[in-house]
Amino acid sequence: MAVSQDDVKTALEQLSLPDGGTLVSRDMLRALTIDGDTVRFVIEAPSPEIAKHMEPLRQAAERVVQALPGVSKASVALTAPTVEKQPPSLKVGGHPKPQQGPMTVPGVKSIIAIGSGKGGVGKSTVSSNLAVALAKQGRKVGLLDADIYGPSQPRMMGINKRPASPDGKTIIPLKSHGVTLMSIGFMLEEDKAVVWRGPMLMGALQQMLGQVEWGELDVLLVDLPPGTGDVQLTLCQKTKISGAILVSTPQDVALLDARKAIDMFQTLKTPVLGMVENMSTHICSNCGHEEHIFGHGGVAAEAEKLGVPLLGALPIDLETRLAGDSGTPIAAKEGPMADAYARIAQGMIKGGIA
DSSP states (O other): OOOOHHHHHHHHTTSBOTTSSBTTTTTOEEEEEEETTEEEEEEEOSSHHHHTTOHHHHHHHHHHHHTSTTOSEEEEEEEOOOTTOOOOSOOOOSSOOOOSSSBOOTTBSOEEEEEOSSTTSOHHHHHHHHHHHHHHTTOOEEEEEOOOSSOOHHHHTTOOOOOBOTTSSOBBOEEETTEEEEEGGGGSOTTOOOOOOHHHHHHHHHHHHHTBOOOSBSEEEEEOOSSSSHHHHHHHHHBOOOEEEEEEOSSHHHHHHHHHHHHHHHHTTOOEEEEEEOSOOEEOTTTOOEEOTTOSSHHHHHHHHHTOOEEEEOOOOHHHHHHHHHTSOGGGSOSHHHHHHHHHHHHHHHTTOO
């Protein structure tokens, strides 16, 4: 029986690091490939100094993998980032390459775009929490931060490392809170602006879909920029996606722009799979009084008009904002907001969306 990547990772979990954790839990495993009965991978130590003491662990990893049924050879390399932590020798952006029809992403069963008509409605917050909630439900989830001008997922998901690129072409995504993650924000300094025209945006999106080793995923969520621009057009026209989820607040101004986003998806023949009403209500933390700051029910009415499910109505919540700023999405914790996102995730799974 052929060995799988999960089999290899399970075997490596047997090896504990001296300071706690394993190669898998400490995210030190890179470029894992299986070619017939041969397994190859790289162990990336945190620093060159630590790597000097990890040769026994490398040998142990080689032995434990080679002992797996179906494996005749295991080849394990040991490496470490340079002291300067140079980025991968990978150029991000540039004009897109020609492709024959809409592209698929190997190993990814479903791609779902998460969009909004306007900024400021909490689309990225919903995206990160929904990804974590689906992962907690047992789904294999990826999250692509396609908001190239304003990437926020590195902060919200609590990662500030650069992804590995063993050959200058392939990108090894990062993992956080059970989610496989890629963002243009990993490749840039946090305060550095992306000053690109449309073709470079399209090229970067093509790279992050086609050159990233996403692995086996049940669903890849794509956090889109607000509006109806180049990224949305490229994703819907150049990629086989299952559909889109629209996030909006309930007030009329937000719904005006949400309808434009809906019209865009319909024009591009991308089905709208559901809607989420964010900032639906506010409950005072002192007195418990509930009020609808942005109105109430507008998104539900729009979803009914479209004939698509209202996936959930989420309150405006201080703890959600604090959790996102701290790098641990509220859905990764316990409490009413985590339960709210869990219900949305469960509804998506039961409805066959994810």
